[in-house]
Structure formats: structure tokens, C-alpha cells
Amino acid sequence: MTTVLLTLGRLPKALAIVRACRAAGCRVLVADPFRWHVCKPSRDVEKSFRVTAPNDSLSQYLQDLLNIVEQESVDLVIPISEEALHVAQLADKLPARTRLWAAPLAQLAELHHKRDFIALAARKGLPVPETFTANESGARELAQNRDYVEKPVHSCSGIGLRFAKAGESLQSSSEEGLVQTHLEGDLISSLSVVSEGREVATVFYRGRVFAGTVAICFERVDDAAAAQQWVSDFLSDSDYSGFLAFDFIIDESGIARAIECNPRATSGVHFFDLASLGQALLSPESASSIELSSKTRFQWAYSTLTETYAAIFKPREFVRRFKEMLAARDVIWAGHDPLPFLLMTPMSWEILWPAMTSDLSLGEATQRDIAWFGD
Missing domain, CATH: 3.40.50.20 (Rossmann fold)
Known part of the structure; x- marks a missing residue:
């Protein structure tokens, strides 16, 4: 075994x-x-x-x-x-x-670093938003002329994310800050299972309910041809192995631009059939593909419920979130394995307590001891 x-x-x-x-x-x-x-x-x-x-x-x-x-x-x-x-x-x-x-550390670090990833994708000729580190002169020019997004070059779960209007001053001036054009369009995410540069399987999905910037209720997207081509082109000359995820903005003309990369598993994993995913992880070199789950909507039910009640004084949004919650399957519950769902709150106490008793967000409480800062 x-x-x-x-x-x-x-x-x-x-x-x-x-x-x-x-x-x-x-x-x-x-x-x-x-x-x-x-x-x-x-x-x-x-x-x-x-x-x-x-x-x-x-x-x-x-x-x-x-x-x-x-x-x-x-x-x-x-x-x-x-x-x-x-x-x-x-x-x-x-x-x-x-x-x-x-993948090797050097490869993971390049993809995880938000500026280095954009530079890599641009060298491959792939569409990406205009992006600078905060200490580059181009960052100040961008901030003066375009709505922009500011975030750390090493971050996850939306930690340190700031949306700003054109003309607003940058909050960072160091190489650890990122300044990126704020794109309008449809935000979708991908997750790929990759073996030595070969795309075993890719799934696309979008958030339906969010806690901050983190999707906690999400649906599969089956019509993402532009993003699929972007992923395939990115991997065409790669030897990457592992989970690989991207966030895209699809504009009105249908162009997909990747705004960042996460070289790790994401919530997209829930859209794969579990038995098929398990077999692919055991023998990725021989896996031809991975079957998708028959379900197309998933959620973190406890979090979705919390965010639904948070909108109780906004009737239309409350009703929308409530309907989303009813339509999605919880990712924790399983009939053969009920305890993770039933004990979710006490088992998450080391995340919940710091978030409740300090200035840490839930994302920071989750990642505080494992986050990578480019060391």
C-alpha cells in the first residue's frame, strides 16, 4: 500500500x-x-x-x-x-x-513572486496587465494615470490587497510592493495538475460568495476557451510538475489576462472527481486526464452562512447569497466521514481564536506560520 x-x-x-x-x-x-x-x-x-x-x-x-x-x-x-x-x-x-x-524551489519562487511571474508570462508573449514593483518609476506613472491594485509581491488570500483610483498615492515604495493595472472584466481561476510540463487536467471556476477577496462559494466554468489557451501556451515549453493555479480577468473582447499565479493547490481541487484525482497523483506520468466531479457548485458552508447573515440588512444581497448557499455542496461534509464537518469549529480554533482576538484576518491567521516571504 x-x-x-x-x-x-x-x-x-x-x-x-x-x-x-x-x-x-x-x-x-x-x-x-x-x-x-x-x-x-x-x-x-x-x-x-x-x-x-x-x-x-x-x-x-x-x-x-x-x-x-x-x-x-x-x-x-x-x-x-x-x-x-x-x-x-x-x-x-x-x-x-x-x-x-x-516543482524545484527556484521554479516555485519565480511563479509565487507576483512581479517575476508577470515578467515570465510576458516573455512567453502571453497577455498580462501592466505591472511594476513599487520602487520602479513605472509604478508611479501607472498610479498617476490608471486605476491600480497594490499588494505585496509575496502574499496570498488577499492579504495586503488595496484597490486605488488614478492619482492616489502609493502606500509602498519598496521592491516588496507590487503595483498592477486594475483590469475590468470577469474574474475566473484555474487549477491544473501538471506532470513534467504536460497538462494532465485543468478546471476553471469563479467565486459566487466571497469573504473579503477569498471565494468561499464557487461554481465551475466550462466555457473558458481563452483562459484554457493561455494555460496551454504557458506550459508548452515547461517542465513543471505539481499543482498550478492562475487567476484571470476576461475582458469584454474575450481576452484572458493572468493577474497572478499560485504554484499550489487551490479550491479548484474540489471540482475533480476524487478517485480520479487520487490515481493521477499516484501515477501522474501515466495519467491521461482527470475526471470532473458531477457537481458544479461547492462551498465552505460555515463561511458562506456567516457571509449570508452579514448581508441581512441588504435584502437583495442576502437573498442572493442564501440561494447560492442552497445551490452549492459543502466541501467538508461526506457521509462516510462526518467528523470533519461536525467538528469544524473546534478543529479550526487555532485559526479562529487569533482572528477573533487580534488584528489578524482569517487569511493571515491561516497562513501566519507557513507563509513564504522569499527567504
Whole structure:
């Protein structure tokens, strides 16, 4: 039996991958710096391990993971979120029997860095918005003449995102800040499973209900030809392996422009048939494709409910969100594995408590100990 180690368990996408690997007949382990996480009570997880947070001690974090790999005879290591850039540093330390489902660190770092990714896509001749780091002269000119978006070059979950009107002053002037033209159009996201540059499968989706800038209720998009061509062209000369995600703006003329890249799993994973995804992760070199789920709408039900009630004094928006909630399937609930859903609140306490008692957003509380800042 193949033994799989996931290096994070606190997010719904991790639970989806747990279930995918278990459906493929794997023995599944989960490591997380948090003592409690949504995957911990899952019957599809054989063991959970608490490890050092990489932002507390990277060397100890990597050693903790290596210890699990060696003690449990792990065959496959799958990073889930921001910790992927830390886990990539295990590549030359793993036993010969163990495969890492992640690209090399240099490749991940280039894609994760929002300015470097835009530059890479532009060199490939692909449509992207005008983008600068905040210390470049072009950033000031852009901010004077166009509506723009300002954000850190290393960020996720909408952390540090600011929308500004033309003429408003920049808040950053360093190379760690990004200034990008604010595009109008339809925002859609993609998630691809890629094996040595070969696009095994790609799914597109859009948010229907948001918590801040994070989609918590989302629907599959099946008519994204321009974005699909963009993804295929991007991968045409690549040797990338792993999960790869993009955010696109599709303008009125149908042109797809990628605004950023996430070289990791995203909520798009919920749109894949789990058994098919599990088999592809076990043998990506031989997988021809991945079947899609029969369901086309998914949600984080607790979060969607919260955001629905937050709009209770806006009747039209309240009704819209309520209908979206009724039409979408929860990503945590499974009849054979009910405890992650039933224990969602206590299992998420290490995220919820800091968010309730400090200035941290939920996104920051989720990523604070694993985020990558280009170290």
C-alpha cells in the first residue's frame, strides 16, 4: 500500500486530497504545525503529526518531515498551500523511494513572486496587465494615470490587497510592493495538475460568495476557451510538475489576462472527481486526464452562512447569497466521514481564536506560520 504524507491539514483542500488519496487505496498521513486541524478527525487519515512551523525554525520543520518520511516509509509527499515553498527544500534530502509532488524551489519562487511571474508570462508573449514593483518609476506613472491594485509581491488570500483610483498615492515604495493595472472584466481561476510540463487536467471556476477577496462559494466554468489557451501556451515549453493555479480577468473582447499565479493547490481541487484525482497523483506520468466531479457548485458552508447573515440588512444581497448557499455542496461534509464537518469549529480554533482576538484576518491567521516571504 502506498503511503502518502500531506504537509498541511488545516484547509478544506487538504481534506479533499486526503479523500482522493484514500479513494485510490493509499495510507494517508498528515503533518501540520497546528495541534488541531480539519483533517485530524477524518477516518481517511491514519495518523496526524504535529511539526515545527517553518517560520519558527525552517531547519527543524524539514527535519520533522524527514523523520516522518523515514519512520513511516512514506512513498509520496504532497504539499498543500504556502508551505510548498518550504517543503520543496526537501527535494535532495528524501530517500530514493520517496517522490515529492512539487516543482524545484527556484521554479516555485519565480511563479509565487507576483512581479517575476508577470515578467515570465510576458516573455512567453502571453497577455498580462501592466505591472511594476513599487520602487520602479513605472509604478508611479501607472498610479498617476490608471486605476491600480497594490499588494505585496509575496502574499496570498488577499492579504495586503488595496484597490486605488488614478492619482492616489502609493502606500509602498519598496521592491516588496507590487503595483498592477486594475483590469475590468470577469474574474475566473484555474487549477491544473501538471506532470513534467504536460497538462494532465485543468478546471476553471469563479467565486459566487466571497469573504473579503477569498471565494468561499464557487461554481465551475466550462466555457473558458481563452483562459484554457493561455494555460496551454504557458506550459508548452515547461517542465513543471505539481499543482498550478492562475487567476484571470476576461475582458469584454474575450481576452484572458493572468493577474497572478499560485504554484499550489487551490479550491479548484474540489471540482475533480476524487478517485480520479487520487490515481493521477499516484501515477501522474501515466495519467491521461482527470475526471470532473458531477457537481458544479461547492462551498465552505460555515463561511458562506456567516457571509449570508452579514448581508441581512441588504435584502437583495442576502437573498442572493442564501440561494447560492442552497445551490452549492459543502466541501467538508461526506457521509462516510462526518467528523470533519461536525467538528469544524473546534478543529479550526487555532485559526479562529487569533482572528477573533487580534488584528489578524482569517487569511493571515491561516497562513501566519507557513507563509513564504522569499527567504
